Amino acid sequence: MIKFCPLASGSSGNSIFAGTENTRILIDAGVSGKKIQEALASIEEDAAKLDAIFVTHEHVDHIKAVGILSRRFDIPIFATEGTWQNMERELGAISRKNKCIIYSGEKNIVNDICIKAFDIPHDAAQPVGYNIFAGDTKLTVATDMGHYNDDIKENLADSNAILLEANHDIDMLKKGSYPFSLKQRILGLNGHLANVTAGSLLGDVMSEKIKHVYLGHLSNDNNTEEIAYETVRKVLASRNIIVGKDFEMEMAKRDCASRYIKL
Ligand SMILES: [Zn+2]
Ligand SMILES: [Zn+2]
Structure with a gap:
């Protein structure tokens, strides 16, 4: 069983939650950390228990709280190399172990969830959408x-x-x-x-x-x-x-x- 919930969506900010019993991830964190924590609490999830944040691209409506959440709860951040190069300054200091580079088409395993990025055409450095697999279930996030x-x-x-x-x-x-x-x-x-x-x-x-x-x-x-x-x-x-x-x-x-x- 996998849960799927957009926490915020729009040109003003984006964040999507997906989780199983054992694993909780965000795709993007483009509104304030407070808003994301509140939205998670409203679906009875805890930001402190997030296992990973996967970033689609460096535009501010996708990264606003990525650095904040990573520092606050020690969460690893996953993004393509091009996205890292263009967002790192905006994120603030990120510990080395939480900086993870992903490659389009390759699978990333987080506990019992598998996440695969795919290229999307957008005016950012190296933007991606995501497939999220858990058991027999497949979810897709495709914006921008x-x-x-x-x-x-x-x-x-x-x-x-x-x-x-x-x-x-x-x-x-x-x-x-x-x-x-x-x-x-x-x-x-x-x-x-x-x-x-x-x-x-x-x-x-x-x-x-x-x-x-x-x-x-x-x-x-x-x-x-x-x-x-x-x-x-x-x-x-x-x-x-x-x-x-x-x-x-x-x-x-x-x-x-x-x-x-x-x-
Ligand atoms: Zn964008
Ligand atoms: Zn956007």
Whole structure:
């Protein structure tokens, strides 16, 4: 049995908990340490018992409390070499034994959980998404992706639960107040995944194995929960995939723990 719970999700900060009876990990810690501790407490988990923090990339909405938590509770941090080079200064002093380098495609064992990173297209040094395996269960965290490719589809396929980015509504972004260069960055191949693209990706990988999808990492300015959910639902309906029947889908909450699922 594995528990899976987004603790915070959105362009303002991201952290995801996954754990078994014996092991507790975070993917990213991009809100304050206090918020993460509170969110963990709300699902009856203890930050002091975390076994590892895996980091997707160096952007502040993913690393804000990584150094703080590591120092406070002596937690090892896992990240790619490129991410380490670009985040280390922001983290503050990290003890040598808690600095762990991972490689895309290689499995990392933490007690009874296995975590594998995969490359994602994003404007960071060496960004990754993660597959988390426990027993027969596979979870996937895939946010901060400008587009998707066959490799990403393979990594999502056969997942039992997925946290997938639905960052923006393309029309809202284009008509919104962001400067042209920022719009181009977000819409670009290394930017963020639009709602409609999240729907296509889910449609491409959908199988009986997928039981639960959280849509997350929503833009504060260029999306709403309703628009994201409806856009993805409609893309899937056009392919005869019915949300609520074929699988469950919900929005990951921006500022607190979402409903946690056990698989
Ligand atoms: Zn990012
Ligand atoms: Zn982000």
